[in-house]
Amino acid sequence: MMNDYLTIENGVVIDCNTDVTDVVIPDGVTSIGDRAFAYCKSLESVTIPDSVTSIGYDAFRYCESLEAITIPNSVTSIGDRAFSYCGSLKTVTIPNGVTFIGDNAFAYCKNLESIIIPNGVTFIGDRAFGFCVSLKTVTIPNSVTSIEDDTFRYCENIESVTIPNSVTSIEYDTFRYCENIMIHCYKNSYAEEYAKKNNVYYKITD
Numbered sequence: 001m002m003n004d005y006l007t008i009e010n011g012v013v014i015d016c017n018t019d020v021t022d023v024v025i026p027d028g029v030t031s032i033g034d035r036a037f038a039y040c041k042s043l044e045s046v047t048i049p050d051s052v053t054s055i056g057y058d059a060f061r062y063c064e065s066l067e068a069i070t071i072p073n074s075v076t077s078i079g080d081r082a083f084s085y086c087g088s089l090k091t092v093t094i095p096n097g098v099t100f101i102g103d104n105a106f107a108y109c110k111n112l113e114s115i116i117i118p119n120g121v122t123f124i125g126d127r128a129f130g131f132c133v134s135l136k137t138v139t140i141p142n143s144v145t146s147i148e149d150d151t152f153r154y155c156e157n158i159e160s161v162t163i164p165n166s167v168t169s170i171e172y173d174t175f176r177y178c179e180n181i182m183i184h185c186y187k188n189s190y191a192e193e194y195a196k197k198n199n200v201y202y203k204i205t206d
Contacts, residue, residue, distance in 0.1 A: 016040055021065075027051055032059045034079070041065060050074045055082050057102065064088060073097050078105050080125065087111060090134075096120050101128050103148075110134060119143050126150055133157060142166045147174050160184060162205070163191035170194045 005023065007015040011030040016023065016037050023046045025032070034056035037043060043063045050072045057079035060066060067088045071078070073095040080102035083089060089109045094101070096118045103125035106112060112132045117124070119141040129135060130153040139162040140147065146169035152158060154177045161175070162184040170191065175181055175198075183202040185191035195202035 013037075016043075018042070021045075023047070025049055025052065030054075032056055034058055035061070037063055039063075048072055048075075053077075055079055057081055059083075061085055068092075071095050071098070076100070078102060080104055081107070084108050090114075092116075094118055094121070099123070099143075101125060103127060104130065107131055117141055117144075124148060124151055127153055130154060136160070138162070140164060140167060145169065147171065149173050150176060152178055154178075156180070163189070165189050167191055172198070175200065 005017040005020040006013055012033045013029055013036045014033045018040050019042055021042050021044050025048055027049045028051050030051055030053055032055045035058040038058045038061045041064045044065050053074050054077045059082045061081050062085045064087045066086050068091050071094060075095055076097050077100040081104040084104050084107040086109050088111055090111050090113050093116050099120055099122050101124045105128045107127045107130040109132050111134050113134050120143050121141055122143050126148045127150040130150050132155050135155045135158050137160045142164045145166055149171040151174050156177055158178050158181050160182050165186050168190045183191055183195045183200055184205050185202055187204050
């Protein structure tokens with residue numbers, strides 16, 4: 001199926017006119033395919049229906065004019081580099097149904113100021129928020145058990161990361177070049193051990 005700006009096959013958006021500024025994805029679409037909106041540099045807004053369950057890799061990569069996006073509760077996975085290089089993106093709310101955030105999913109979103117990671121996410125990939133230089137605070141939910149390599153690399157203005165007891169693995173370079181960071185963690189937790197070992201400021205949470 002094709003409308004004025006979208007190509008849809010078997011319920012999957014596979015392509016979009018790169019000159020489009022506003023997109024409403026029709027009900028019934030189940031997936032936003034790999035690279036579907038990649039390099040749509042004029043795209044400012046997109047409405048995603050509740051029928052969508054997955055966002056593919058590179059789906060919105062280099063959508064440089066996209067300022068905000070609401071991901072519906074039906075979505076369970078966000079692929080690698082899905083929103084990387086969305087330089088105007090300021091706020092993202094990840095819904096409760098998401099369990100998987102791929103490698104580089106939001107990397108290089110230089111204006112991203114806040115991100116809410118819901119309880120239910122079990123995997124956050126390498127560099128998922130790397131180079132998000134405007135990001136200031138992050139709370140990791142209790143469902144996460146490990147934080148991958150370079151997840152917050154070069155988030156140079158990040159001030160606060162709250163890490164729960166559920167996390168039992170943090171890669172060495174997870175917070176590389178986050179010079180102002182304060183880890184909020186529980187006493188005798190793995191996060192406290194990590195902070196001490198890597199000379200990262202930390203504060204014990206009651």
